[in-house]
Amino acid sequence: MRTTQQEEASPQELHGALDTQALEKIARRVRWLIISTVANSKAGHIGGPLSAADMLVALYFNEMSIDPSQPHAPDRDRFILSKGHCSIGLYSVLALRGYFPVEELATFDHGGSRLQGHPDMKLTPGVDASTGSLGQGLSAGLGMAIGAKKLDRDFHTWVMLGDGESEEGQVWEAVISAPRFGVDNLTAIFDVNGLQQYGWPAQERDRFDRSEPLGHVDLEAVLTGFGWNVLTVDGNDFGQILSAFDQVRAWHGTSGKPTAIVSRTSKGQGISFTQGVFKWHNGVATPEQLAQARHELLGNDPEGELQ
Amino acid sequence: MKAQRNVWGEEILSLARSDDRVLVLDADLATSTQAVQVATELPDSFVELGIAEANMVGVAFGLTTLGYRPWLSTFGVFLTCRALDQIRMMVSQTNAPVRLAGAYAGLLNGSSGKTHQDIQDLATMRAMPNMTVLVPADEFELAAMMPWIADHDGPVYVRVARDAVEPVFDADYRFSPGRVHVLRQGDDVTLVSTGVQTSRVIEAAGLLAEDGIEAKVVHVSSLKPIDEDGLVEAIGASPLVVTVEEHSVHAGLGGLVAEILSGRGGPRVVRHGLEDRWSESAPNDFLLDKYGLSPRRVADRVAQALGARSHGPRVTAG
Incomplete structure (x- = not known):
């Protein structure tokens, strides 16, 4: 088939490039960029980007075949952040990975910026699909995976969804249809961080403790029942994440099924005052909180001087 | 006198034969919309997605990122009402070359009644940035529009009527957008x-x-x-x-x-x-x-x- 893009050099192979210690260091910088950028912009999401940060770092720094200098390379692996409100997590990783300057994060959410509140594939290098209205990303990833199969192209498509997002019906339209197409080149990562913006009270009349969006759902059993390969990991543990990626790679082109990674994480992970606190779904840190976050994440690490 | 849906089925088959970017995505209405002609003759150009229109629109977007130009086959109401948000975000905002074939749009839909009558499609599709909105008069105008749609780089909504009407044009008709x-x-x-x-x-x-x-x-x-x-x-x-x-x-x-x-x-x-x-x-x-x-x-x-x-x-x- 004709393609609209010129053939370019193959993206870089990455897996195994970094060890878990190096990835943890990058993740701490990402977390600092998340909370400091949102503070700079005086608005933005915190809890979801922090829960997803380790998975994003592992994908972009140790797994996906990509080349930041060629964000549209035809055979690059694709990534769709279906939970698009967590854009600052993705932008922070893309910036550190070299898609655009880290300094550009200071324009996040500003008029005219390439870094919109929700990812815009037409504006931001490295963004493979526009997202923001929840529940839509897995369908887009399925389209990419079906297309790759039809064209005999070997790239892998990754989609990250939230557990709150998975209350949207379209997610399940995509889940139920994907196995029909044998898309073992598609992986859905469910970032199960246990909280949504507000959701339901953990107990009747409880105002301050919120229950898990999918707490009543056996997600692994449901996904298995729909015909997916299913892996469960602690999504804030690089060792487990990388093991899961090894399995995904082994299934790519061989299993005949899409894969779901149920990534159990903590919302607000990595910063003491945001972790597990539903009110930090979004929020702007005070100067004192920023100083504390910086100390917790970077300590005296001079390489942390990123902004 | 020929019904537009039959013309659509014939023309989409012809386009799919000559253009490998053309895919027909169906939401379980291929026999109504006449996409069945592609399913039967060119199965590789046909993708059945079942009764899940929101997902179908997202899949169509994903396929456009690889150079495909998908045509969606379902009743107009299930595109412009049920999947309106998906069209808005995945198709209109990204200017993706998805072709929305709104079958049975309007009042006349084979006695299905108000649940299937799409009487707001022109209002909503007109208000979508990047969207082209076409409403052919008869079999000849639809047939003339389809090759133009196939080559157009952005999204298109086209109404496809269920039943035949007395033709307004003839086989010499040439389509010119805006005219x-x-x-x-x-x-x-x-x-x-x-x-x-x-x-x-x-x-x-x-x-x-x-x-x-x-x-x-x-x-x-x-x-x-x-x-x-x-x-x-x-x-x-x-x-x-x-x-x-x-x-x-x-x-x-x-x-x-x-x-x-x-x-x-x-x-x-x-x-x-x-x-x-x-x-x-x-x-x-x-x-x-x-x-x-x-x-x-x-x-x-x-x-x-x-x-x-x-x-x-x-x-x-x-």
């Missing part, structure tokens, strides 16, 4: 119509002529883009414009014409179409008569607007 067509001359009133309703409006103009009223008939099949100057020129010095459409009177063709003329100090505009209420399931002739879109009812409405005597039943709605 308006003057199909009949007349100095007393200008009737502006779209889609298969134009065939009934021409008939209505004949009935008006019997009463001594000479109506000009202007057909607008390209609601977006539209040649605004061409429309104003076509209306000319008409003292009254009546828009007629198989669509809500809100924000469809009537809205478009009123928007254009209001900025230019044009003549009075009467918007005729489906009033602000729901319809029902019934045979086509019954619906056209009851909801004011039969040639007789259109003629009566025009005569009433002109203050002339009418031979038909009094118009109480529309």
Whole structure:
């Protein structure tokens, strides 16, 4: 088939490039960029980007075949952040990975910026699909995976969804249809961080403790029942994440099924005052909180001087 | 006389044969929309996605990122109402070359009734940035539009009517986006119509002529883009414009014409179409008569607007 893009050099192979210690260091910088950028912009999401940060770092720094200098390379692996409100997590990783300057994060959410509140594939290098209205990303990833199969192209498509997002019906339209197409080149990562913006009270009349969006759902059993390969990991543990990626790679082109990674994480992970606190779904840190976050994440690490 | 859906099935098969970017995505209505022709003849160009239209729109977007130009096969109402947000975000905001074939749009859908009648599609699709909105009059105009749609780089919504109408054009018709067509001359009133309703409006103009009223008939099949100057020129010095459409009177063709003329100090505009209420399931002739879109009812409405005597039943709605 004709393609609209010129053939370019193959993206870089990455897996195994970094060890878990190096990835943890990058993740701490990402977390600092998340909370400091949102503070700079005086608005933005915190809890979801922090829960997803380790998975994003592992994908972009140790797994996906990509080349930041060629964000549209035809055979690059694709990534769709279906939970698009967590854009600052993705932008922070893309910036550190070299898609655009880290300094550009200071324009996040500003008029005219390439870094919109929700990812815009037409504006931001490295963004493979526009997202923001929840529940839509897995369908887009399925389209990419079906297309790759039809064209005999070997790239892998990754989609990250939230557990709150998975209350949207379209997610399940995509889940139920994907196995029909044998898309073992598609992986859905469910970032199960246990909280949504507000959701339901953990107990009747409880105002301050919120229950898990999918707490009543056996997600692994449901996904298995729909015909997916299913892996469960602690999504804030690089060792487990990388093991899961090894399995995904082994299934790519061989299993005949899409894969779901149920990534159990903590919302607000990595910063003491945001972790597990539903009110930090979004929020702007005070100067004192920023100083504390910086100390917790970077300590005296001079390489942390990123902004 | 051929139904548009049959023409769509034949033309999409022909396009898929010659252009490997063409895929037909179906939501379990291939036998109704006639996408079945592609499913049968070119199974590699056909993707069945089941009864899940929101997912289908997202899949279509994903396929466009690899160079495909997917055509969606389902009833218009399940695209423009059920999957409106998906069209908005995944198709319109990204300017993806997805082709939304709104089958059975309008009032007439084989007695399925109000649940399946898409009478707001032109309003919502017109308001979508990047979207082209086409409403062909007959089999010939649809056939001429399809190769243009296939080559267009952005998203397109096209209405595909279920049942055949008396043709307005012939096999020599050539499609040009934005162009308006003057199909009949007349100095007393200008009737502006779209889609298969134009065939009934021409008939209505004949009935008006019997009463001594000479109506000009202007057909607008390209609601977006539209040649605004061409429309104003076509209306000319008409003292009254009546828009007629198989669509809500809100924000469809009537809205478009009123928007254009209001900025230019044009003549009075009467918007005729489906009033602000729901319809029902019934045979086509019954619906056209009851909801004011039969040639007789259109003629009566025009005569009433002109203050002339009418031979038909009094118009109480529309």
